[in-house]
Amino acid sequence: MKDWTPTLADIGWTGARADWAATAEGTPGRIARANRGFSLVFTDGAAVLAASGSVRADTGIAPATGDWTTIVDVDGVPTLGEIGERTTTLARRAPGRHPEPQVLATNIDDVFVMHGLDRPINFRRLERQLTIAFASGATPVVLLTKSDEVRHAAEAASSVEKIAPGVEVIPFSTRTGENMDRVRSHTVPGRTVVLLGLSGIGKSTLVNELSGGQVQRTAEVRATDQKGRHTTVTRDLIPLPDGGVIIDTPGIREIGLWQAHTGIARTFAEITEAVEACRFGDCDHRDEPGCGVRAAVSDGTITARRLDHWRDLTAEDELQDTQLDEFARRAESRDRAHAERRANDERQAKRPSGKRRGGKGGSGKKKRR
Ligand SMILES: Nc1nc2c(ncn2[C@@H]2O[C@H](COP(=O)(O)OP(=O)(O)OP(=O)(O)O)[C@@H](O)[C@H]2O)c(=O)[nH]1
Numbered sequence: 459m460k461d462w463t464p465t466l467a468d469i470g471w472t473g474a475r476a477d478w479a480a481t482a483e484g485t486p487g488r489i490a491r492a493n494r495g496f497s498l499v500f501t502d503g504a505a506v507l508a509a510s511g512s513v514r515a516d517t518g519i520a521p522a523t524g525d526w527t528t529i530v531d532v533d534g535v536p537t538l539g540e541i542g543e544r545t546t547t548l549a550r551r552a553p554g555r556h557p558e559p560q561v562l563a564t565n566i567d568d569v570f571v572m573h574g575l576d577r578p579i580n581f582r583r584l585e586r587q588l589t590i591a592f593a594s595g596a597t598p599v600v601l602l603t604k605s606d607e608v609r610h611a612a613e614a615a616s617s618v619e620k621i622a623p624g625v626e627v628i629p630f631s632t633r634t635g636e637n638m639d640r641v642r643s644h645t646v647p648g649r650t651v652v653l654l655g656l657s658g659i660g661k662s663t664l665v666n667e668l669s670g671g672q673v674q675r676t677a678e679v680r681a682t683d684q685k686g687r688h689t690t691v692t693r694d695l696i697p698l699p700d701g702g703v704i705i706d707t708p709g710i711r712e713i714g715l716w717q718a719h720t721g722i723a724r725t726f727a728e729i730t731e732a733v734e735a736c737r738f739g740d741c742d743h744r745d746e747p748g749c750g751v752r753a754a755v756s757d758g759t760i761t762a763r764r765l766d767h768w769r770d771l772t773a774e775d776e777l778q779d780t781q782l783d784e785f786a787r788r789a790e791s792r793d794r795a796h797a798e799r800r801a802n803d804e805r806q807a808k809r810p811s812g813k814r815r816g817g818k819g820g821s822g823k824k825k826r827r
């Protein structure tokens with residue numbers, strides 16, 4: 459892979475991290491690739507494979523790419539110690555029935571939301587990506603790749619700007635170098651960027667371009683339908699030679715929301731603002747009098763398409779809250795039942811038993827169930 463080993467300064471070390479590391483036990487480092495068994499960690503001038511299992515077991519937190527950590531020696535095996543507090547967390551809902559997060563990257567400053575200009579822009583996908591990007595706490599930047607392949611790059615960029623007010627949109631090409639300076643302005647020392655987007659749009663190609671070498675494998679898209687081949691299969695943190703850190707990810711198609719309430723509010727800022735003007739706090743913006751949202755739709759501030767999508771994402775978010783409440787309630791009643799059973803057993807054990815004197819054996823000896 460690389461022919462140099464980064465120092466802490468190369469992987470985003472800050473004063474706050476130094477303060478944390480001073481109080482934590484072990485050697486500080488940053489997780490470059492998280493695995494169930496062993497994770498790859500960059501420490502000051504070394505790359506270490508550290509056992510990851512016990513952190514998960516002890517804290518319930520699965521280590522993720524981008525985490526700051528310490529490495530401690532357990533019976534001669536380098537092992538993840540503490541996971542440092544995460545400043546930002548990019549997560550989606552893990553595929554499957556149970557509502558739980560899958561963390562894609564942590565401690566990131568920018569999320570590069572990437573779309574290929576070689577195919578029509580899917581605005582719904584873009585809004586969903588922006589939602590989890592905003593929810594992460596980091597700053598989203600939209601990157602439109604392969605601008606060399608089309609003539610309408612500038613037009614495409616302004617159509618995206620319309621639905622992403624306040625978000626920087628950069629059409630660029632690694633082939634011609636167009637706007638690469640704008641992309642590079644984000645990958646500067648002390649900052650971490652994560653790449654998000656479908657397979658085949660050029661994420662790893664950008665990593666290679668910024669690294670000045672071949673650090674990630676790339677592959678042609680299928681000629682028939684422009685689909686990518688899922689070339690990248692792991693989430694990798696890569697220190698760049700000019701400073702700055704980039705996290706490459708596998709292309710993902712399905713992005714379930716995870717606790718993305720603030721992300722929805724920011725992605726659909728014009729709707730969030732209009733809701734403030736509704737006369738009723740529980741307005742559902744259908745036929746209530748004094749509805750700020752419908753007023754904004756009629757004067758053209760909100761498009762019907764955006765409103766529909768906002769409703770869908772809000773419903774998904776609310777359903778998840780309900781599911782989480784339900785899970786918490788069930789866990790709580792399980793805990794309560796368990797505690798009651800124990801208290802009962804203890805009372806039984808303490809009760810002075812008349813029967814025992816009668817020689818028949820007391821309830822205190824009864825087998826616990
Ligand atoms: N024309 C053109 N092609 C590009 C550009 N950037 C990347 N490509 C091509 O797009 C294809 C896919 O690139 P990758 O970098 O492997 O895509 P990826 O997003 O990493 O894909 P996964 O790892 O599968 O998620 C390759 O054939 C690249 O050469 C560009 O700026 N212009």
Ligand SMILES: [Mg+2]
Nearest residue numbers: 661662689690
């Ligand atoms: Mg890739």
Ligand SMILES: [Zn+2]
Nearest residue numbers: 736741743749
């Ligand atoms: Zn309303």
